[in-house]
């Protein structure tokens with residue numbers, strides 16, 4: 001509510017949101033809006049620490065209202081500061097208050113070897129950034145110490161002109177999020193002070209020696225990448241928020257079967273995000289104050305694995321949801337275009353999701369040894385019984401009630417995860433034994449093995465979290481409707497895994513697909529009458545939705561009539577009308 005009050009008051013938001021703006025004006029407005037977010041108390045760190053549910057709530061509403069300015073705000077005021085806090089030390093804290101260009105005598109030299117090493121698309125880099133966090137290989141006396149993060153002055157803060165020694169510029173117009181100035185940079189032997197290395201995980205002394213509190217280079221690499229999880233955790237929530245915006249419009253306009261599985265998915269994701277963002281912020285607080293040190297490394301790895309899969313799968317589900325909504329209604333093109341980048345930034349989904357399968361693959365030898373698997377968030381604990389799950393795995397349901405029983409759905413996903421883990425592990429092993437490098441072995445095992453493994457793993461975790469939410473509900477009516485959403489999402493998502501269920505001989509004969517199809521149709525029919533109430537319960541207010549077909553009063557044709565008649569172009573003759581007249585006979589050329 002506070003955020004909405006702020007936006008209603010702020011002059012930079014009180015523009016006609018349906019009016020066509022120039023590219024440059026879109027940029028200017030987004031920057032001004034992003035700067036104004038700084039004044040919103042609820043977004044401040046102190047407010048977030050008081051209630052860790054606030055970040056998810058704020059992300060949802062801000063992204064539904066103004067995606068470009070929200071992302072711009074997040075990159076500048078959240079990701080930049082998080083990088084300094086997580087990876088820097090006291091000598092960098094001045095950047096948090098007052099960003100200024102450093103001075104020093106001992107320098108690092110940043111160099112992009114050729115144009116293939118250009119960094120592209122970074123948010124804010126195009127026109128406005130004065131500093132960037134740059135991840136680069138640290139090379140000392142010819143020896144590489146791996147990826148490290150540096151604070152790099154880019155433009156003079158007094159006049160926003162780039163410094164010499166680098167080429168920086170804007171990537172131009174995109175299909176969405178045009179308020180963000182995504183940019184490119186190429187460094188040409190560009191010197192930065194030694195102090196600009198973010199040195200919590202690795203330091204270079206005045207004498208040019210490398211020292212690090214983390215001896216294992218892999219762990220050092222993991223720690224350097226750790227602060228990037230924040231982006232993926234938030235993007236998962238952004239995907240949900242943008243999907244719900246589209247679903248609100250489409251379901252209010254035409255609640256129909258094709259939209260209902262996506263409604264179920266939105267609810268499952270919503271519960272997951274509320275849980276996972278809170279987990280992540282608590283993890284960040286503990287990391288920064290140095291508490292729970294014994295559990296943090298394992299928790300960090302689990303968060304990394306989960307966030308790499310949930311960001312990808314949430315992005316894909318909501319891409320399909322938004323497209324389905326577009327086909328079922330209208331006014332959703334902007335949501336579709338703005339959502340699109342979620343599939344790419346913070347890791348292109350197909351590349352990113354390999355992080356999850358890499359984490360899971362390490363567990364197969366433990367399963368073979370019948371060792372107990374216990375992870376801080378318990379996302380993989382069921383793998384302890386992996387051999388038993390595979391031994392017993394058979395599809396045994398014959399009725400609607402049996403296939404819809406939550407424990408049966410969970411056990412199907414557990415079998416799928418164990419089966420795909422086993423197959424992926426042996427596929428990678430076979431590739432390695434045939435002489436392939438680690439990169440090619442993983443690459444050749446990605447499409448039908450590791451990728452599907454990561455997907456079923458995260459779907460199981462989504463469902464597990466949803467079940468936990470359902471168990472907390474006290475009202476039987478709420479329990480019932482949440483269970484129906486759980487079952488619909490669980491069964492509908494199984495459709496894509498049917499080949500694997502037959503391949504692994506979990507199912508035989510036609511019962512499984514027949515029962516699945518029958519149950520999905522029945523669940524959708526049962527849910528149809530509740531669909532509008534369910535979307536109303538999570539919909540953004542009209543001020544934020546800004547939709548003709550999806551307004552909460554349901555007066556579709558009234559709003560449509562007024563929008564059509566009041567459009568500035570609706571009844572005007574075009575300025576170029578003379579070009580289509582044939583003046584010899586005063587007839588149209590068309």
Ligand SMILES: Cc1cc2nc3c(=O)[nH]c(=O)nc-3n(C[C@H](O)[C@H](O)[C@H](O)COP(=O)(O)OP(=O)(O)OC[C@H]3O[C@@H](n4cnc5c(N)ncnc54)[C@H](O)[C@@H]3O)c2cc1C
Pocket residue numbers: 075120121122123124174177182341344345346347348350351443
């Ligand atoms: C709108 C937008 C905003 C962005 N904002 C930022 C930002 O603020 N800051 C920032 O630092 N970056 C930003 N980025 C950059 C973004 O994070 C990268 O574009 C993204 O991670 C993909 O990396 P890439 O462009 O190098 O493509 P690649 O990762 O090279 O992918 C290119 C293609 O190759 C395929 N591919 C590559 N490697 C593999 C593999 N191992 N296995 C299988 N397939 C593979 C991919 O699937 C893809 O099809 C942004 C990008 C966009 C589009």
